[in-house]
Amino acid sequence: MVVYELSEEQTNKVFRALADATRRDIVRRTLHAEVSISELAASYDMSFAAVQKHVAALEAAGLVNKIARGRERIVRGQPDTIRHAQELLSSLEDIWRQRISRLDDFLADETP
Amino acid sequence: MVVYELSEEQTNKVFRALADATRRDIVRRTLHAEVSISELAASYDMSFAAVQKHVAALEAAGLVNKIARGRERIVRGQPDTIRHAQELLSSLEDIWRQRISRLDDFLADETP
DNA sequence: GTATCGTACAACCAAATGGTTGTATATGAG
DNA sequence: CTCATATACAACCATTTGGTTGTACGATAC
Numbered sequence: 001m002v003v004y005e006l007s008e009e010q011t012n013k014v015f016r017a018l019a020d021a022t023r024r025d026i027v028r029r030t031l032h033a034e035v036s037i038s039e040l041a042a043s044y045d046m047s048f049a050a051v052q053k054h055v056a057a058l059e060a061a062g063l064v065n066k067i068a069r070g071r072e073r074i075v076r077g078q079p080d081t082i083r084h085a086q087e088l089l090s091s092l093e094d095i096w097r098q099r100i101s102r103l104d105d106f107l108a109d110e111t112p
Numbered sequence: 113m114v115v116y117e118l119s120e121e122q123t124n125k126v127f128r129a130l131a132d133a134t135r136r137d138i139v140r141r142t143l144h145a146e147v148s149i150s151e152l153a154a155s156y157d158m159s160f161a162a163v164q165k166h167v168a169a170l171e172a173a174g175l176v177n178k179i180a181r182g183r184e185r186i187v188r189g190q191p192d193t194i195r196h197a198q199e200l201l202s203s204l205e206d207i208w209r210q211r212i213s214r215l216d217d218f219l220a221d222e223t224p
Numbered sequence: 225g226t227a228t229c230g231t232a233c234a235a236c237c238a239a240a241t242g243g244t245t246g247t248a249t250a251t252g253a254g
Numbered sequence: 255c256t257c258a259t260a261t262a263c264a265a266c267c268a269t270t271t272g273g274t275t276g277t278a279c280g281a282t283a284c
Contacts, residue, residue: 008133019127020242021120024200031207038260050243052261057241071251071260079208082201088136089198095143096191132272150230162273164231169271183230183281 006084010062014085017061022046023054030064031077037066040075118196122174126197129173134158135166142176143189149178152187 006014017023022044029035029043041051055075058064062081066073118126129135134156141147141155153163167187170176174193178185 011136012131012133015127015131016241019124019131021124024123024204027204028207031204032211036260041260046242047244048261049245049263052263053242073261077204077208079205082204082208086198086201086205089194089201092136092139092143092189092194093191093198095140096189096194099144128271148230153230158272159274160231161233161275164233165272185231 006088011085011088013057013061014063014081017057017063018085020054022051023058023063026051026054026058026075027063027077027082030075031079034074034076036069036072036074038072118200123197123200125169125173126175126193129169129175130197132166134163135170135175138163138166138170138187139175139189139194142187143191146186146188148181148184148186150184 018027025043026040029040037052037055038048040055041048044051055064055066058075059066062078064075064077066075068074130139137155138152141152149164149167150160152167153160156163167176167178171178174190176187176189178187180186
């Protein structure tokens with residue numbers, strides 16, 4: 001049930017974007033409800049421009065998108081991209097599980 | 113069913129470590145089978161020291177560990193840490209699902 | 225023993241990252 | 255219209271990252 005393939009470069013961006021507590025918090029908040037950039041900026045101890053850059057990194061990764069509403073930009077989380085990241089991690093776990101089951105087979109063969 | 117809590121800093125390291133194609137490949141290979149650092153280094157178009165640094169980043173993130181075997185260091189993937197990352201992503205997805213179900217409730221209320 | 229292999233680690237470098245301030249521009253309020 | 259708000263974006267800076275080469279050292283092969 002593979003949905004879409006992310007390029008290596010896109011995958012890098014997704015994980016890179018998630019490797020920062022502020023950005024993870026922005027993702028949480030924008031998945032929970034629609035928030036403007038200035039509302040986000042009010043929450044963090046950094047400049048508006050810094051928050052803007054974090055949102056831009058998340059947008060480039062496809063983890064959020066922005067829509068114009070009046071003079072505000074509403075940031076919305078993109079659950080699909082999170083699912084892509086989950087699928088990649090699941091595929092890693094599958095590799096492990098296959099190894100375990102290979103080991104089980106081996107043991108079943110060797111110890112009759 | 114929370115297993116362990118990763119500190120923010122550890123979480124950063126995990127996602128940062130996964131934000132690189134070479135490192136993701138190392139994780140895949142070390143989950144599949146035990147591999148020495150020099151075996152890994154032979155696969156990538158970069159110096160031994162560069163691969164060593166990638167392994168060190170993965171080790172600091174808890175995504176692999178190293179054991180000594182003779183003069184070799186065997187690198188082994190750590191599926192538990194991958195599971196931690198998955199749980200974090202799942203918690204983000206849950207936020208989204210809760211929002212959808214709140215929206216459903218609202219619609220059920222408003223449209224009798 | 226000596227030579228070689230596998231690893232560790234330091235020093236160095238260019239590029240990317242994560243923050244800042246400052247300026248410009250469009251929208252909404254009064 | 256004027257003023258304040260929300261955003262965009264450039265320029266700048268310190269730190270981190272991702273690579274390099276070189277040196278050192280323990281373990282194995284011969």
